[in-house]
Amino acid sequence: MDHEKVNILLVDDQPAKLLAYEVILKELGENLAVATSGREALEYLLKNEVAVILVDVCMPELDGFELAAMIREHPRFQKTAMIFISAIQVSDLDRLRGYEMGAVDYVPVPVVPEVLRAKIKVFAELYRKTRQLERLNAELEDRVHARTAELENSNAKLVESEQRRSMALAAGKMGSWDWDWVNGDWMWDEGQYRIFGVDPRSFEVTSENIKKLLHPDDLERLRKAVSHFERGTHAYETEFRIVRPDGEERWCVGTAAASVDRTGRVVRVSGVTIDITERKRAEDRQNLLAREVDHRAKNALALAQSIVRLTRGATLKEYIQAVEGRISALARVHTILSLSNWQGAEIGRLVDEEISPYSTGEQIELYGPELQLEPATAQTLALAVHELVTNSAKYGALSSHSGRLKIRWEVRPDLLQIFWEERDGPLVQTPISRGFGTRSVIASIESQLGGRADFDWRAEGLICRLSVPLGKDFPAGQINLHAGFNGSGREPLLRSAGAAE
Template identity: 30%
Template sequence: MPDRPIRFLIVDDVAENIMALEALLRRDGLVVDSARSATEALELMLRHDYALAFLDVQMPGTDGYELAELMRSTERTRGVPIIFVTAAEMDEARRFRGYEAGAVDYIFKPIDPMILKSKAEVFFRIGRQAKDLERQRDEMQEIARHRDQAMAQLKAHADNSPLAFVTLDRDLSVRSWSKGAERMFGRAAGDLLGLPATASGWLDQGGADLLHDWLDCRRDDAPRFSAELSLDHADIGPISCEVYGSVLTDGAGRPTLSLQLLDITERKQAEEIRALLIGELNHRIKNTLANVQAIARQSLRQSASLADFEVSFGGRLQALARAHSILSDATWASAPLDQLIDDQINSGTLDADRLRRSGPPVELSPDTMLRMALTLHELGTNAAKYGALSSVDGMVDLSWRLEGGALVLTWRESGGPEVRAPQSEGFGTTLISAAGGGDPAAVSADWRPEGVVWTIRIGDGVTRMAAPEAVAAPGAAAQPRPRSLKGCRVLLVEDEPLVALDLRFELEDAGATVTGVARSVAEAMEAGRDASAIDLVLLDGNLKGEPVDAIAAMLDDQAVPFCFVSGYGREHLPAGFDHAPLIEKPFRPDTLRSVLTGLLAARLPAE
């Protein structure tokens, strides 16, 4: 190893000669070994590396010349410098033999200390330089090993990175093209290396001008830049990329541009879609509010009393809310007409036992769905008040067909009281007429004595469903016999103050007692601990962003009946509580009372 000391070897059969040479050679950083015979010397040379060997010429057995020849015949000892030590006069023949055996010099006895030290100094320095060179060699090898590891790691990162790494020279010719660049742009490195980036169409002229500006920047440090560029993909054309550039210099001092590129095509598309969705959301919200405003105003104008307004406006608002829920489940794409009809049945607007429906499976666009929801609500409400559904034997036939891409829907009533055409059109008739999308000729009413027949033609927003699905007409839900809420103790769990106030008013108007209003999970858990003080709980589906699973589980454990009151659909409510009814916001007072009395009636037999 490079940190080992420098060693000299003395080979002499006379111990006093060895001691004398050791004394003269002694110095820091030098180890002097000695051997009394050629055999000992060869054993030492197999264990250590020597910078110089002093060999006595005259030794019994194997003399110095023979030992030198043995050293030269072995790879390990061949390079050890040899100085012969002798007391004999040297003739040319003997001197030649010594040099032929590998000697570099002679020292004659008696030894001159100055000559010995000066010659030894030369080989000590050579040995030290050799050690330094070994150390430097090892250090360079270690540095090279670390460099190779770092280069391999960097290449692996570059090849596996989602970024593309590209290096361009002063003329924007491609000098390096990573595996990530091959994946990102569908172009092999072999097709681009050495060629101008604009020649292949990968970089357009505008991008080339920008990169030239980066290269022309005069600064002492390595300037760094960033921009968004459109770069060409071999198969799909231009893609949007974020480009980060650093101006560096190569070994010859020439500027190069190191680029890191990130494909942001999906992000740009997402941003465009988000902007479009926000615009569409704003549009839908404003349209919805405008519709609610119009419904409120017109309902108020044509209501005989505040109670009539509450019933008509609440029913229409509920129809809109349920249609929104259907569209939300369909991510505001088209939704089936049959699903809208089922929703009218579930809400109580239509009676499944007295409704016959037929027609091909079709889907309605969001705008058409919302108009049709109001239309069916008005038709069902009018039939229940004045038409076929106001009589025990009355029936409604609802059929539809497709004609040239348009939907023709027929509402036919029969079995009810004698029908007469109204003297004037009310707001309900206006809502029914709106189903035609504003075309007055698209909606017509035939006021037959045996029952009115409405014909509605919808030209836009109708699509035949690709795979017809069997529609099971739901039977009439077996509602428990209504029981009075008078004296019922109710806990409200609701974080919206106005909604809580409205619920409290309706409950107290029905004769119930509101024991408290909990606006957080912690408050609800505390208020619900005493189950004996509560008959019923109205539970919001979410309290200030917190889920209400723990509250529902506690109420189930205590056998306290509860229902959800929420703007969420069933799929967004706590799982495992499907037995708890759902009252959707905004709620109808009659629906609220019906659901709560049903819960109480279901509990009474067990008590």
């Protein structure tokens, strides 16, 4: 690189002088080019890079000054070194004119070889060093551009990664934070502000302000986390609650990791907060559901146990039929309750389901307002209706085609009354003792629901009145007094079981 040859252009109209210049400058080891006129010199310059131009001032057609002016007009040669050789005495004005034309030096004739060689060598070396510096600058610029491109690419990837992280944190209801252990400064990301329900433009993240958002019952738990880091723990995880400024309580799980210096002293703690409120609520609902299922299963088993224990039958077949009938009645009301997610059962549908196996033609009519019964009341009332309709099918109005049954109900303050009226069936005689069905109805209504069951054994048909307390807190909104009307237009009608609609 240091011995790279450069081009030196010698311009003179006399071949002898050109030959003399070549001999003098040959020792420099550079590329020597000759031109016998200004035109030849310009042609060479347009095709080659030149370090130094040695030009005679006095030439025909185009003298040295004119040639220098034309060379300087070209952008490539505005800084090219030009040395004038003059065989005549040069005045100061001539020198000034030469410098204005771009000359860097003058050499008088006769030429002193050592002086000429020294001057050419200086400018040739200067040109060489300048070109080396330009190449180095170009390489440096290329490296800078390449490095800048790498940094821009890395920064773009970092921004993209941060965007993905932010999206992942937002999708997972997560937030990240950083706490300078030494000076107490905090830094929250957007997700952290969102979880705590505060505005990043107005909320100042300080230990004191954060403390105000924590649930009072969980402050001690978080103090323990801080003490763990003071004792050398590097990671910690705990669940805690926050209370947003609007009063909403949220459950969170926090994971934190500590950074330490060379002495093992904590200098920074960073962590992630995850909003697990929905998960907590789901767990609470699941636990509640499990307890409710357990409670209902126990109730169902207790009812089934009572049915098995209290059922009587003259034969094994009668006993099996009685048990199956009562279990089926319980199953039917369970189906109704499950369709409402165990919120309750409509009395009209409940009664209709229990009497549907016995409804033929227009024997049975149902009257009364829509009413939503509590699950426990619905189960017990279903068994009572089952006993009444079973007895009617065996011994009462439903045991003959001419028999008729009217079931109506009405709601009074805190009380549901159901009226069971049979007629046109077999002649009814007052029983000497209460049968199992009657005892079962009385036990269901009076013992389990705290109500009352009254029986009137008239010859033309049984009349039974069931009174069931609804409780003082029974919601009035569960009663619809305008469910429909029968043909006479006098009473609310739910439907006529078995009748053509």
